[in-house]
Amino acid sequence: MDFFVERGACFVEKPSDTYLFAEMPVPTIISQVITMIYNLADTFFIGQLGDPAMVAAVSLVSPWFNLLTALGNLFGLGGSSLISRMLGAQNHRDVKHVAAFSVWGGGAATLLFSLATYLGRGPLLTFLGASPDTYGYAEGYLFWVVVLGGVPTMVSLTLGHLLRSEGHARQASAGMMFGGILNVVLDPVFIFGLDMGVAGAAVATVIGQISGACIGFFLLVVSRRLGEGTAVSLRPRYFTFRFVGPIFSVGLASALATALGNASNMVMVHLASGYGDIPVAAYGIVKRIDQFPLNV
Numbered sequence: 689m690d691f692f693v694e695r696g697a698c699f700v701e702k703p704s705d706t707y708l709f710a711e712m713p714v715p716t717i718i719s720q721v722i723t724m725i726y727n728l729a730d731t732f733f734i735g736q737l738g739d740p741a742m743v744a745a746v747s748l749v750s751p752w753f754n755l756l757t758a759l760g761n762l763f764g765l766g767g768s769s770l771i772s773r774m775l776g777a778q779n780h781r782d783v784k785h786v787a788a789f790s791v792w793g794g795g796a797a798t799l800l801f802s803l804a805t806y807l808g809r810g811p812l813l814t815f816l817g818a819s820p821d822t823y824g825y826a827e828g829y830l831f832w833v834v835v836l837g838g839v840p841t842m843v844s845l846t847l848g849h850l851l852r853s854e855g856h857a858r859q860a861s862a863g864m865m866f867g868g869i870l871n872v873v874l875d876p877v878f879i880f881g882l883d884m885g886v887a888g889a890a891v892a893t894v895i896g897q898i899s900g901a902c903i904g905f906f907l908l909v910v911s912r913r914l915g916e917g918t919a920v921s922l923r924p925r926y927f928t929f930r931f932v933g934p935i936f937s938v939g940l941a942s943a944l945a946t947a948l949g950n951a952s953n954m955v956m957v958h959l960a961s962g963y964g965d966i967p968v969a970a971y972g973i974v975k976r977i978d979q980f981p982l983n984v
Contacts, residue, residue, distance in 0.1 A: 733879050737885065748972075758947040763939060788926035840897040867899045
């Protein structure tokens with residue numbers, strides 16, 4: 689802390705750039721690392737079963753599951769960017785409308801995505817390269833993590849973005865970290881303890897995502913009740929389409945980057961499936977490791 693800014697008759701201490709970028713804690717980076725561990729956990733524990741078909745099934749579904757991140761970026765990143773700018777302009781009145789659209793609009797869009805996934809699961813899995821040995825595993829994993837877990841996953845991501853927009857980075861990271869750690873703990877319980885295999889990994893993932901979303905809601909409510917200055921509100925009555933343009937103008941670029949990256953992964957998985965299930969499993973494992981330094 690090395691300089692002061694005058695506000696009326698008082699002086700308020702502000703953090704220097706050195707403190708902000710070199711000394712300040714980095715909970716967002718920690719949450720990204722936890723997210724990667726989240727993604728690695730299913731593959732790691734399923735791999736202990738020694739069945740390449742199970743690992744291949746998870747590898748087939750993962751690029752499609754990761755499209756939920758694109759939806760989270762479209763509504764969450766776009767909304768959080770607009771909220772930050774509104775707060776900077778002292779426009780607290782419209783923040784609640786942006787937040788409500790980001791969560792409820794994103795949830796509705798994800799629900800449609802999940803429904804379309806369920807209805808088109810046959811052609812989708814065939815395109816991704818599911819073989820007779822992997823189809824059943826892949827279909828079950830897809831049903832749990834995308835069809836049933838799609839909305840909680842997207843809401844958890846969006847709430848994290850909205851909390852960060854007001855400077856609550858620690859609270860935002862707490863939800864993601866709790867969900868990720870819970871997933872790692874539950875994986876061996878469901879996979880080995882209850883002998884559920886791939887379905888067990890999927891159930892653990894969904895429970896982790898639901899828990900992360902619940903923690904996000906809880907922290908938002910607590911911040912409001914403690915009077916920490918949060919202007920974000922998720923009440924449906926504040927929902928409006930007025931801010932679609934500003935939200936999507938920022939969120940679309942990130943959403944497209946994520947979507948196109950996963951589209952390329954789908955093509956790679958499809959091509960690898962022509963050589964059998966083992967190359968698909970190998971590609972899925974290596975791709976997860978490859979993503980680790982990128983997320984950091």
